[in-house]
Amino acid sequence: MSTKDATARLAFEVVKTACSNCNLRELCLPIGLEADELRKLDELVSTRRRLKRGDYLYRVGQDFESIYAVRSGFFKTDVLIEDGRDQVTGFQMTGELLGLDGISSEVHTCNAIALEDSEVCAIPFSHLEGLSRQIHTLQHHFHQVMSREIVRDHGVMMLLGTMRAEERLAAFLLNLSQRFKARGYSPAEFNLRMSRDEIGSYLGLKLETVSRAFSRFQDEGLLSVHQRRIRILNTAGLKKLMSHQRL
Amino acid sequence: MSTKDATARLAFEVVKTACSNCNLRELCLPIGLEADELRKLDELVSTRRRLKRGDYLYRVGQDFESIYAVRSGFFKTDVLIEDGRDQVTGFQMTGELLGLDGISSEVHTCNAIALEDSEVCAIPFSHLEGLSRQIHTLQHHFHQVMSREIVRDHGVMMLLGTMRAEERLAAFLLNLSQRFKARGYSPAEFNLRMSRDEIGSYLGLKLETVSRAFSRFQDEGLLSVHQRRIRILNTAGLKKLMSHQRL
């Protein structure tokens, strides 16, 4: 997938959008807003963008002017260092926000890439700031979203800093499961949108280690795994595994 | 140091404070505010608190109502899991903010502990939201601070996910160095406020590994180390070490 293709397509795939009749409004920024406030938000969320699998929503170094709400699909964000190493910093699904990293320096500091065909709402940031000066609820909710991102990052730091391979994978799967559940999908059966390599990058492991951990989970009857199709058979077992004292 | 001692002392050590004549105002929340705006901020920043080494500024589970700006001293924040493992999520120095994690759930999700005698300004969060609805500059600056925290966390994730022990320690020291420099202290010579164990926890390493890495750096002439006293002798060498391709 060439960059030019992606950029060209993006330029045209914009659609007028409206929060007030979006079925994600309980999951996304509009939480708790009154009808008239929701109308104001509609004006704010100016455009929708469609992306194909592999397209970049934004790249490191690109000017920041909007944050994005995932309307459908699945994303990853990653950061790079010169020598080629990279780290997946998160996976984002419907109702989650992308681009908060760009606020600090007016420039995006990570890449956001669609892992399947996706759709996002672009929210021009200066407008969001303007509106959140008027709507207290929106302001507070936005602050909570940013704070939640910080808390999530602390969880990942804990995972990377103290957990062993199987614990990391268990934590990862339980987190995904719970997020699918919150969106009305089965918490027990889902398919992964990311490769073993991407999971490994997120968890600070090599893809072989991820693959082996999957196999061991399957052997122990905790899951069934077929390629990217996951069925969780023993949630309690996975949870127990996570809190196993390090020997 | 017992908890009760700390809590009792904290209750009394409150002092009226003012941003407008604080010599940190170029480093802290007031950046870029006009004189009259600064006066409003003064009313906001209600109290100052002194802490002794080892005191908790706040604890996991405690109700969130203020964020804190470090006026002097040095802090660490950490998170725990049931089985006793813990992860230091950050070290905070003068001008940096503490407590952003609490916004999302109205409850603190990490502990903040003074690593030396310290002083903080308490900023009641609801007041901050109120004022930032009036002062655009303040609002934007606050968003930048939160975003910067997210970017910093991504850096730590990169460190924990992809770097080896010596690279982590080099990155850590260079970061400290640069932060001391920004505060007008020597970037080359400083003393660490935290133990090897705390460094290890932050970097996802055991204290022995940290100690060995220090020794090796010293052998290679990159630093001189005497207990917690650090002198950086070869910044370029440390930087090069950081970007060494993994074999």
Next chain:
DNA sequence: TAAGCGGGTTGACGTGGATCAAACGCCGGG
């Protein structure tokens, strides 16, 4: 139908850092 390819699995082996253990230096108290 074959051939190519990208992603996933599995095995054999190497190694960086954890673990265990001992000793050292610094510091405060008797």
Next chain:
DNA sequence: CCCGGCGTTTGATCCACGTCAACCCGCTTA
């Protein structure tokens, strides 16, 4: 001045995960 305690250093050993390599599976293309 000695003593005990804590943080740190250093050495010896171990093991979880990385590395390297072969192979497999499902999909696409010729």
